[in-house]
Amino acid sequence: MERIVLAYDGSPAAVSALSWTATRATRGPTSVDVVVDIPPWTKDRVPGTERFIDPEVVLRDRLPGLEVGLHRLDGEVTESIARAANNADLVVVGINPGHPIRAAATGWIPLGLSTLAAAPVCMIPVGWTEGNDPVTVGIADDYSSDAALRFAVAEATSMATGLRLVHSWLMPGPTFDTPAALTLRPEAVIDDHRHRLDAAVQLVREEVPTQLIQSELIRDSRSAALLRFVSRSSLLVMGTHRRGALIGSLLGSVAQEILWRAECPICVVPTERTRIASVGVSAASPVSVDSGE
Template sequence: MERIVLGYDGSPAAVSALSWTAARAARGTTRVDVVLVASPFTRDRAPGLERLGEAEAFLRDRLPGLEVELHRLDGSVTESIAEAAEDADMVVIGIHPGHPIRAAAAGWTPLRLSTRANAPVCMVPAGWTEGGDPVTVGVADDSSSNSAIDFGVAEATATGVSLRLVHSWLMPSPTFDYGTAITVDPAAVIEDHRRTLSAAVERVLRDAPSVPVESELIRDSRSAALLRFASRSSLLLIGTHRRGVLAGTLLGSVAQEVLWRADCPVCVVPPQRGEKSVSELTNAAEELA
């Protein structure tokens, strides 16, 4: 049984996330835990309980017999939902595209949750409508996108759509050695990135030969390349190094750049349980050094 934790507050974005969750739950045996997080200083519990009741009624109307659990929690939204989703298969929340300032005022909840939760975090934009577009996955230069690719294969298989793998590249700047510029062969750079994309395609064909696969090699930043396909995707999947929001801001995070501009659901997929992320491996190596 798949267990989905849905963060719900009754907002338009939350309603879209609720609809997306219902569509996913219709695929098979699913349990949905609807979580509403309220301020610990809120005395009137009635509005929150009413919103939870509305979410439950919507789900049961769409899917009679669906297992639904309601949770009204007090405290931090990020920590409360992450703890509720400790053993979940997926976390779903709504977002308002184009409003990163609003998210910053709320503590960057969507991005913080994606670095805190153990499960994939799917963020559904307000106004989402179901379509039959491909599932798009951003393919990284390292192993951080492997789980996202596997997740994309499962999604494409379940929904009967194709899988689009997108890998982008930028020409590295020349380096200098003793005042002499050392340039890079453009053809060699392109070939390296082509091999990266080909390896991802081969991974899909090996594990799911029946899934139609499209591949796109684009000269651009990762975020810009993915945004080219956002309006033509049913879901946009991104792997993560789990650096955290602050580190992501300093080092550059694809999720941060894509999330507020994409008009399709965006899902941040962490390494599978038992699989160490790049940052975790780096920290372990530093401790042993």
């Protein structure tokens, strides 16, 4: 059974995250733990809150018999949600694309969760509606996208939709540390990156022969390459080095650059503890289509 932890504060973004969670729960045995960040008196004492959408009611109406647990926050928001997500398979939170200042005022909760939670964190943009576009996953130069690729394959399989693998590259600047640096050719760089992408595609084909796959090799930064597909994806999946929200802001975190321009759900999948490959995935660590991990 898949265990989902949903962060819920009653906002429009949280309602979108609730709707996404309910839709996902229809795919198989699921339990949902809702971590509520709403003062107990809000519904009864604040004018206009008659429009408050009760997450437990929505989930049980959509899926009678669904196992739902409600939990109040205990302490700092991000850390409380991360603790509640211990042993969870997925964490879900709503986001407001185009509002980074508003996010900063609330503690950058989605980015903070992606650095603290042990499970993949899916961030659902306000106004989300279900579609049938491919699941897009970024393939990194190192091992950081291994788990993300497996997660993306599982998602595309369960959604019965296509899978798009995106790998970007930029011509490295000359270092002149060795004579070899003087002979670096663009063709050799392109071939190396194409090999990384082709290796990931081949592994998916071996594991899931019926999966429809697109592959995109793009000369651009990772964030710019992925942003090309946010309006044409049901889900955008990426790995993470867990640099943290503050360090990521200084180093140009790919997730941070994409998040506030998202037009589709974004899922950040943590790197597994054991390094498993340097080309995206490896035959020693096969793609799993039986879980969302």
